Amino acid sequence: MSELTPVVLCLLPSAAPLGEKVAAALGARLDIRGTDFDEVAPHLTSIFLAGHPVIGIASAGILIRILAPHLGDKRAEPPVLALAEDSSAVVPLLGGHRGANALARRIAELLGTKAAVTTAGDVSLGVALDEPPEGWQLEKPEEAKPVMAALLSGTKGQLSGPEAEWLAPLEAAGAVDRLAADADAPLVLSVPGAAPLIYRRTALALGVGCARGCDPDQLIGLVGKTLAEAGISAGEIAAIHSIDLKSNEAAIHALARNLGVPARFHTATRLEEEASRLANPSDVVFAEVGCHGVAEGAALAAAGPDGALLVEKVKSSDATCAVARIAGGGAEGTPRGQLSVIGIGPGQTEWRTPEATRLIAEADELVGYGFYIDLLGPQARGRMRRDFELGEEEARCRYALEAAGEGRKVALICSGDGGIFAMGALVMELLDRDGDAGGVSDAAKRVALTHAPGISALQAASARAGALLGHDFCAISLSDLLTPRETIVQRLHAAAQGDFVIAFYNPVSRRRRTLLAEAREILLQHRPADTPVLLATSLGRPEERLTLRRLDALEVDEVDMMTIVLIGSAASRRITSGDISAGAEGEWIYTPRGYAKHIDGETQ
Numbered sequence: 001m002s003e004l005t006p007v008v009l010c011l012l013p014s015a016a017p018l019g020e021k022v023a024a025a026l027g028a029r030l031d032i033r034g035t036d037f038d039e040v041a042p043h044l045t046s047i048f049l050a051g052h053p054v055i056g057i058a059s060a061g062i063l064i065r066i067l068a069p070h071l072g073d074k075r076a077e078p079p080v081l082a083l084a085e086d087s088s089a090v091v092p093l094l095g096g097h098r099g100a101n102a103l104a105r106r107i108a109e110l111l112g113t114k115a116a117v118t119t120a121g122d123v124s125l126g127v128a129l130d131e132p133p134e135g136w137q138l139e140k141p142e143e144a145k146p147v148m149a150a151l152l153s154g155t156k157g158q159l160s161g162p163e164a165e166w167l168a169p170l171e172a173a174g175a176v177d178r179l180a181a182d183a184d185a186p187l188v189l190s191v192p193g194a195a196p197l198i199y200r201r202t203a204l205a206l207g208v209g210c211a212r213g214c215d216p217d218q219l220i221g222l223v224g225k226t227l228a229e230a231g232i233s234a235g236e237i238a239a240i241h242s243i244d245l246k247s248n249e250a251a252i253h254a255l256a257r258n259l260g261v262p263a264r265f266h267t268a269t270r271l272e273e274e275a276s277r278l279a280n281p282s283d284v285v286f287a288e289v290g291c292h293g294v295a296e297g298a299a300l301a302a303a304g305p306d307g308a309l310l311v312e313k314v315k316s317s318d319a320t321c322a323v324a325r326i327a328g329g330g331a332e333g334t335p336r337g338q339l340s341v342i343g344i345g346p347g348q349t350e351w352r353t354p355e356a357t358r359l360i361a362e363a364d365e366l367v368g369y370g371f372y373i374d375l376l377g378p379q380a381r382g383r384m385r386r387d388f389e390l391g392e393e394e395a396r397c398r399y400a401l402e403a404a405g406e407g408r409k410v411a412l413i414c415s416g417d418g419g420i421f422a423m424g425a426l427v428m429e430l431l432d433r434d435g436d437a438g439g440v441s442d443a444a445k446r447v448a449l450t451h452a453p454g455i456s457a458l459q460a461a462s463a464r465a466g467a468l469l470g471h472d473f474c475a476i477s478l479s480d481l482l483t484p485r486e487t488i489v490q491r492l493h494a495a496a497q498g499d500f501v502i503a504f505y506n507p508v509s510r511r512r513r514t515l516l517a518e519a520r521e522i523l524l525q526h527r528p529a530d531t532p533v534l535l536a537t538s539l540g541r542p543e544e545r546l547t548l549r550r551l552d553a554l555e556v557d558e559v560d561m562m563t564i565v566l567i568g569s570a571a572s573r574r575i576t577s578g579d580i581s582a583g584a585e586g587e588w589i590y591t592p593r594g595y596a597k598h599i600d601g602e603t604q
Contacts, residue, residue, distance in 0.1 A: 005052060009031045011040060015085050022110065026055075046379060052362075053081075055090075074095070077094055087111045089113060090113060091115075092116075129197060130148075135201060135202055139197075139198045147196075155193075157191040158176060158179055159178050159188070161182075161187035167187075201236060204310065205238060206239070207302070207324065209319065212249070214251040215318070220255050222319050222321055242298050243297075244268075247443075263336065265334050265335075266333050274293070274300040298322075299324035304327055307326050336447065337408055338447060343417040344413060345416060351540055370388070386399060401430060401444040402443075418452070424451050431449075464536060464544075471569065472569075474500045475505060478506050499570050505564060508563075516554075530550045534589060536563065575588040
């Protein structure tokens with residue numbers, strides 16, 4: 001089953017009481033829709049593509065129609081269930097063998113209803129061979145289908161290895177013979193004519209340590225050799241554990257991907273609590289990181305107080321590893337935190353990239369200027385969020401980094417593109433600063449960082465009105481809060497002399513009313529009075545407004561804080577059109593790139 005938080009999706013407010021009950025029992029996120037079904041499809045799709053299990057309190061038909069275009073690899077798709085609003089049935093629609101059937105039974109038991117499980121193995125034999133419960137792993141899931149087919153056809157199988165209650169239905173149905181085997185041996189299910197299925201308990205914790213910049217192949221090779229010599233299958237490893245100082249170490253994450261298990265991290269203080277149980281304590285390691293052993297300490301911390309080392313520390317030139325058997329509820333550790341700086345475009349959902357939509361759906365917490373988070377609409381409802389006001393830019397970036405440093409997935413929401421006059425650069429600046437210069441904690445500096453681009457306001461404005469950015473252009477912020485006024489004026493003169501199409505960000509505020517007028521006068525010294533000017537307000541939102549002016553007629557009072565101003569070059573042109581679809585006031589505007597001259601030159 002997916003590790004991501006399940007989402008209980010109520011398509012109607014009337015389903016909220018049932019949704020609240022189910023969400024509370026599952027530790028799931030509750031998401032209540034309104035009556036606008038146009039919002040449901042993109043929102044459900046984003047949750048599904050992000051990998052969250054979905055329990056939709058809705059008709060199965062609605063869920064199927066919305067998700068049908070997005071179905072592909074059943075081994076990667078999350079569980080999707082339809083739950084009747086009157087609790088009369090819960091139906092696993094997708095991912096039956098990836099947790100949906102088990103989830104359906106759990107919900108059915110909670111509500112005193114019936115799980116409408118339809119997968120053949122579950123119905124006929126009471127078990128899904130390719131979906132072992134937590135604590136077990138099947139070595140080759142793709143080989144389960146022929147074994148199940150053989151059992152369903154009446155072929156008798158053989159079962160050997162440790163006791164496994166979850167396979168008891170096979171024995172009760174007389175589908176298998178139980179053979180004696182060593183309790184430490186793997187669980188093996190075989191039928192004539194098919195490859196045997198090998199199940200292993202994921203009861204071992206792998207502790208690792210390595211030098212900074214360790215070659216991933218060296219760590220992977222060390223672990224592989226160590227496991228092989230100890231007679232341990234990779235399928236027995238539940239997770240990789242290390243010290244939090246290594247949470248951004250590429251070799252450790254490469255190893256986790258290689259083994260197909262999560263990587264978890266512990267503080268030096270927590271690892272030092274295991275000092276008395278270490279087989280190979282080291283004062284050198286203590287002097288470097290604050291604990292007497294990383295590989296053994298991490299393995300033991302994960303194994304729990306009743307766990308024990310199975311393989312003592314083994315080392316190569318730059319890496320170490322150790323294995324412990326889990327018993328008694330060990331420390332789970334913390335995953336590496338993730339910060340996604342997400343540009344959501346000007347506002348409308350259709351202009352948001354699939355990557356941005358996915359990262360927002362995956363996030364544990366949304367951070368940003370409250371208005372920008374509100375622009376997410378359905379994707380923000382019922383979510384953990386931290387709102388900041390205008391003027392609190394550094395505080396919001398700092399909070400987002402520190403929250404991710406605690407192991408959470410954080411989405412920092414920016415309008416337009418996060419790297420264009422937005423929070424992307426400030427996040428990088430905070431990471432670049434030293435701690436005594438106002439930087440962030442070491443934990444925050446180790447987070448996984450993603451910048452997801454968005455459609456910027458200048459792109460959207462140009463597209464709405466035609467193609468004003470068809471040739472060389474630049475962007476200038478007219479805000480002198482962070483940039484000296486003298487520098488802005490210098491850039492205005494340079495852009496005017498260079499005859500660039502110019503996008504003015506932050507053109508005015510309540511107190512800044514003069515720089516836009518000064519920019520107009522500077523530009524009039526270098527380009528015609530009838531140069532087209534586009535005022536684009538609230539792009540991509542219901543209140544969107546496009547206004548076309550001549551440069552000499554540009555008035556500051558027409559511009560507000562929600563407006564981006566685009567000034568054409570001397571070559572920019574207008575096309576008058578009677579078409580109501582024309583970009584602004586019945587006209588299109590564009591900047592030719594010189595193709596006509598190029599073609600004329602070729603034909604002469």
